[in-house]
Amino acid sequence: MLTRTAHRTLTEQLAERFAERIRARLLPVGARLPSVRECARQQGVSPYTVVAAYDQLLAQGLVEARRQRGFYVRDIGQKTPPALAGQAQAATENIASEGAPAAAEAGPLPSGSHINATALIRGMFHQASSKPQPGAGVFPPQWLQEARFMPAAVRKVTGSRALQDGSLSYGEPLGDADLRNVLARRLAELNVPARPAHIMTTVGATHALDIVSRTLLKAGDPVMVEEPGWSVEFARLDALGARVLPVPRGPQGPDLDVMARYCEVYAPKLFVSVSVLHNPTGYCLTPGSAHQVLQLAQQHDFHIVEDDTYSHLAPVHATRLTALDGLRRTIYVSGFAKILAPNWRVGYLAAPPDLVERLLDTKLLSTLTTPSILEKALALCIDQGQLRRHAERMRLRLAQARARSVQLALEAGCSFAAEPAGMFGWVETGVDTDMLAQRMLDEGYLLAPGALFHASRQPCTLMRINFTTTQDAAFWRVFQRVVAQSRSR
Incomplete structure (x- = not known):
């Protein structure tokens, strides 16, 4: 006060x-x-x-x-x-x-105005308090500290000639060869047919998405993106001058009727999708929907970028567009920030052979190449099975956290707009979560209000929670009090 x-x-x-x-x-x-x-x-x-x-x-x-x-x-x-x-x-x-104004009064985002995602991004760097943060997008540091094999791998790599060789040259343009080899084997386990020559390392998955957009799009090009979706992707495409076409995302996959209408009217160049453990809903694409999306891509001549950021938390057998398509119209993107360490910034993409050189040109213009030392250390962790065992432990611990968080949310009077899965829950609060986020920030909690996950910022009663940071009953008691105060005004 x-x-x-x-x-x-x-x-x-x-x-x-x-x-x-x-x-x-x-x-x-x-x-x-x-x-x-x-x-x-x-x-x-x-x-x-x-x-x-x-x-x-x-x-x-x-x-x-x-x-x-x-x-x-x-x-x-x-x-x-x-x-x-x-x-x-x-x-x-x-x-x-x-x-608060009604949704109809607020109106859609005016054409040409910037889609804002910086509240969510800056929240990644801003510690509202020492309390667990419900709006966080990563695992708690205490969880990630269990990956003690990473510092050991770095010491092993830097203790060899690799330190001198890696420091005194730019390295390989596509990325470290050892890492690309182990990534090709990892993708084969997911039934994604990618040779090392078709894989390129990046500075995180977001960099990979940016490389694809800058290579395939020019200002004014229409791009289909799932909604609700990752607000950073909305904002990034908007900043490039692309025309963002939001496609409603449901339990089975994207709304195919909306996609078909967009294709007829706008002839989009790209579709960006999170097939597995979609953020923020946790939905996974069904085989039937995946097949129809690929049919639309073939019929209307657009590429698909499949963002598989949460691949290490998902079942291997989950439906992936890239696996069904065989890297013909699809580009696969993933990284390791969620499962290992956000600051390592190692990501990658796998692309059709005829796109690799164009994508590499864009990478060279933006970063020249990527640091090989961390890539070599990561290759060692994957090759020795340490990453796989770590991911198994994290999935088990996440399942336990999810069960407890869901129970507390339901007891607090919330419901789930999507079946809880993965790291995030899509929670119905019954109140305007923009207003709620301001009140909860006074209490030391940073929320991720639902409006951040839509291309048009409109009042929304949904919020995204991180299951690993909402196991604390103290948070939900504060949440209930603030919601009750909001409803009694």
Whole structure:
């Protein structure tokens, strides 16, 4: 709670709290601030204090007042002048008694505006508190520390001539040959027919996705992406100037009727899909849907990028488009950040032979090549079976965490919009999760509200939780209290 002091007024403290979160992008562009009345109740201050604080935010160009609707976070990178201070009072007269706007009033994202994902990305680097973070996208550090074989592999690699050889040259453009050989064997286990010459290492899976997009797309090209989906992918494609076409994702796979209409009207160049343990729903593609998606790709001449980031957490027999297609129209992307260490940044892609050289040109233009030392160490971990055994332990531990987290979520009055699977749960809360995320941040918890997983930022009652960080009953008690307060206003 805010505390009155001789040096800083309540108004200054409140304005600074919002300003810090906006500048850190923990409150993303387009997010709606609480109404004056609601904020005053939450913070235990008078409405006049809130009006004065919002006035300061307006003067700093951090928010804008929309008549009859409230205050919204501005894009601080825009060149347009900030709203004038004093507008808060006029807006307050219209909205102090208003609640959250209806979805229809919020409207879709205007054409050409930036799709915002930085709240989720920056949350990866921002520790809201020492508490487990429900919105986290990776395993807790304590879990990953169990992979003690990795430092040993690095010591072994650097203790040889490889350290000098790897440091004094750029290395192989496609990536370390040893790693590409073991990756080819790994892909064969998934029935993906990729030779080492068709595999290229990257700086994480996100880099692999970026290489594919920059190679196959130009500004204005339409791209189909599953929705809900990874907000970083929406934002990245938007930043490249692509036209993002959201395809609803269901339990069986993408909405084939929507895809067919897009193909007829827009002739998309690319379809980006997470077939296995889809983020955020946890859905896995069925063979029937996969077959029809590949038929559409053949009929309408587009490529498919299959993001298999969670492959180490999924069954080997899970349906993958790349396995059915045989790397003809599909490009396979994966990495090791989720299962081993986020900061190792080792990813890879497997592509049709006729695309490899074009993709390699793009890689060379962006990073020249990738660090061979970590790649050699990773190849050693895979070749000796250490990664496989580690993944088995992590899957078992994740299953136990998922069971406990699901039980606590249900006891807290939530339901699941998708059958719980993998690392993430797609949870129905019954309240606006943008507003909920702001309240929970005051309590030290960073959430991943559902609006972040849609191409158009609209009010949403869903949120994504990480099963490994929501086993704490204390979080769910705070969650219940905050939700109850939100419903009683």
